[in-house]
Amino acid sequence: MKAQVLFSGGKDSSLSAILLDPFFDVELVTCSFSILPVGEVAKVAADELGYSHRVLELDRGILESALDIIIDDGYPRNAINHIHKTVIETLAKEDDVSLIADGVRRDDRVPKLTDAEVRSIEDRFGVSYICPLHGYGRSAVNLLVGRYLVIEEGQSDSIAKADYETELRELIRQQYGDEKVLEIFPEHVQSRVIRRV
Secondary structure (H helix, E strand, O other): OEEEEEOOOOHHHHHHHHHHOOOOEEEEEEEEOOOOOHHHHHHHHHHHHOOEEEEEEOOHHHHHHHHHHHHHHOOOHHHHHHHHHHHHHHHHOOOOOOEEEOOOOOOOOOOOOOHHHHHHHHHHHOOEEEOOOOOOOHHHHHHHHHHHEEEEEEEHHHOOOOOHHHHHHHHHHHHHOHHHHHHHOOOOEEEEEEEEO
């Protein structure tokens, strides 16, 4: 059975793929709204991990509705969750998809689906949704990452990555300028996989 793992090229989605590898045929899936070449960034990491990879091209309207949410709220949580839920539902509609996984950890605040949202997606689309890292906190994930991956870490705006935030930041920058990006997104560290150990 194939597991479609939502893939940003970072440590969490990479580690999720490694954990699922003994049980499923892993395919990494990177979401793109065609604003930035995020698929190319993720492909480099996917090749280093040794998994098949594809880019799921999404309607830019999804990102634009997230932009409206983030501008209204003034913070990213609801907008990122909106994108994540819509991405999972879009992937779940594909004929050959039966299992969707991501790199969400126990202590992540975003993206995060509620239990009711997960049950609804599984029931409506006949898929299984798995978060292999859901029982792990950041420190436990870092122990596993140290064992299996070589990564680069840095501030979110300085790391080449392929997560939802990357293109959402760019859309905000294009429409509202750099200052608005800094106002909305708190400083935080993200990662990019360099290679598998």
